[in-house]
Amino acid sequence: MAEPRRLGERAPCEPLLDVNGLEVSYGAIKALKGISLSVGKGEAVALIGANGAGKTSTLRAVSGMIKPGSGVITLRGESVGGLKSHEMVPRGLAHAPEGRGVFPNLTVQENLDLGAYLRRDKDGIAADLKKVFGFFPRLEERRLQMAGTLSGGEQQMLAISRALMSRPTLLLLDEPSLGLAPQVTQVIFRILRDINAQGTSVLLVEQNAHLALSLAQWAYVLETGEVAMEGTGQALLASEDIRKAYLGE
Amino acid sequence: MYEFIQHVINGLAAGTIYALVALGYTMVYGVLKLINFAHGDVMMLGVYVGYAVAFLLGREHLGTISGALLVFAVSLTACAAFGFFIERFAYRPLRDKPRLTSLITAIGISFALSYGFQLDLAVSVGGHSITLLPGAASRRFPAIITPTEWAVLGDNDVIIWNWQVISFVIALTLMGGLQYLVFRTRFGKAMRAVSHDHRVAGLLGIPVDTIIAGTFMLGSALAAGAGILYAIKDKSIQPLMGVMVGLKAFVAAVIGGIGNLPGAVVGALLLGLCEEFIVGYTASSWRDAVAFGFLIVVLLVRPEGLFGRAQAEKV
Numbered sequence: 001m002a003e004p005r006r007l008g009e010r011a012p013c014e015p016l017l018d019v020n021g022l023e024v025s026y027g028a029i030k031a032l033k034g035i036s037l038s039v040g041k042g043e044a045v046a047l048i049g050a051n052g053a054g055k056t057s058t059l060r061a062v063s064g065m066i067k068p069g070s071g072v073i074t075l076r077g078e079s080v081g082g083l084k085s086h087e088m089v090p091r092g093l094a095h096a097p098e099g100r101g102v103f104p105n106l107t108v109q110e111n112l113d114l115g116a117y118l119r120r121d122k123d124g125i126a127a128d129l130k131k132v133f134g135f136f137p138r139l140e141e142r143r144l145q146m147a148g149t150l151s152g153g154e155q156q157m158l159a160i161s162r163a164l165m166s167r168p169t170l171l172l173l174d175e176p177s178l179g180l181a182p183q184v185t186q187v188i189f190r191i192l193r194d195i196n197a198q199g200t201s202v203l204l205v206e207q208n209a210h211l212a213l214s215l216a217q218w219a220y221v222l223e224t225g226e227v228a229m230e231g232t233g234q235a236l237l238a239s240e241d242i243r244k245a246y247l248g249e
Numbered sequence: 250m251y252e253f254i255q256h257v258i259n260g261l262a263a264g265t266i267y268a269l270v271a272l273g274y275t276m277v278y279g280v281l282k283l284i285n286f287a288h289g290d291v292m293m294l295g296v297y298v299g300y301a302v303a304f305l306l307g308r309e310h311l312g313t314i315s316g317a318l319l320v321f322a323v324s325l326t327a328c329a330a331f332g333f334f335i336e337r338f339a340y341r342p343l344r345d346k347p348r349l350t351s352l353i354t355a356i357g358i359s360f361a362l363s364y365g366f367q368l369d370l371a372v373s374v375g376g377h378s379i380t381l382l383p384g385a386a387s388r389r390f391p392a393i394i395t396p397t398e399w400a401v402l403g404d405n406d407v408i409i410w411n412w413q414v415i416s417f418v419i420a421l422t423l424m425g426g427l428q429y430l431v432f433r434t435r436f437g438k439a440m441r442a443v444s445h446d447h448r449v450a451g452l453l454g455i456p457v458d459t460i461i462a463g464t465f466m467l468g469s470a471l472a473a474g475a476g477i478l479y480a481i482k483d484k485s486i487q488p489l490m491g492v493m494v495g496l497k498a499f500v501a502a503v504i505g506g507i508g509n510l511p512g513a514v515v516g517a518l519l520l521g522l523c524e525e526f527i528v529g530y531t532a533s534s535w536r537d538a539v540a541f542g543f544l545i546v547v548l549l550v551r552p553e554g555l556f557g558r559a560q561a562e563k564v
Binding site (some may be wrong): 223 | 330435438439441442445446448449450451452454455456457
């Protein structure tokens, strides 16, 4: 396999997540054919690419939702490949899945409580609750409303907030802009930038390459289950190929 | 009038037993979306375990409180263990397969239990014959609670038996406890999350396998408790006894709105009363037809069951 093209210089940072030669198959179909990527401490990293390129599968393998066929996944120096998703949470990983996955028949508050399921520190939980309500005041207004009655944008806010309630070091986000109005997407990405600036590392999958690349310090371009290109968000945004293929210019 | 009161009491007594079985049904359905058709047969298993314990205890312990408690405790524990076993080895491997697969597996387990128990199997150890499978003949369930009249109204017109009161109290306590467990505890919160979406629940750190196994154990233990109460009432037990009780409890759970705990209880009490009135005022051969007819009527009028609710959801 050819080395992916590299654009720009990556700012050095302490390694957090390291994925090496990750392969995932669904029956006879190989969705990931040896993906290697890394996320540093405090970094925001984006995965962009067309439908079916393997972005969601990558996130799912990292968070333990699906078992990788082969490859090594290391989180903070510990090999975590093949662990189940509930075992990843205490290791500092939170995953806001594709399609938001809020519990429609539970209230906003109950959804958030479940995000802190493994935590026992009441004061810390209360502080984090205050923090996410600070990010998304609309959730506080709808605290006692069933999550199923929220708008799509509010559900996305809830999904992100719920993931934050476990106080993760690494936040995986799958298509946070999916199906949302542009203004709502703007709000969410502004908050994501804040969350990242406050020290949470982010691994973001996004169809909207422009948004993703302007948030991420480093990004990988996936094509049919392989990393085709990687680079700084800025360099990729400026690249002719990327502009043609993913930004519709 | 006395006759009517007597029917109400008998109906409620029968209904509480259905309720305990129905709670297990509805709880497992709520968490797994699986109709565990083996549930009634797990109940039958619990009855036979209770029978064995009572038999081993011997006559002198029958009717004592400690004896009765021991019968319940061993039977509940054995069924909880069996529930764990079938979930682990029969249902868990099929969890991500189409739902029909688990349903048919459940029917298979049901048959395996109800017909397996009709085999006669005994081994001889050191001159003692130990029965492993009881055989098809019905047996008399020992009176682990000595039946006494708890209250009498009029001139022996209405009799309330102690076992009726005991089963009513046990059933209500278990229902209350379950409601508390599901809505007020961490385990219950996790159960509800798993019931909505077990994959997302896992992403939040909830140990999905543990929660599902716990739900199965709890449901199976409830079935065992119901089975012992049923055996005390009916006195005669046989390997197919779980089939009809299981079906009736399933009907009760659907009438109440499957997945809904208070619904299962109300559905079961209604069913118990309904059957008792039919038997009391018409002919007992109508009983089952009316029970299932009741189900059809409820499904026609309110397909989600009495307490089920249509969900408001934006997509």
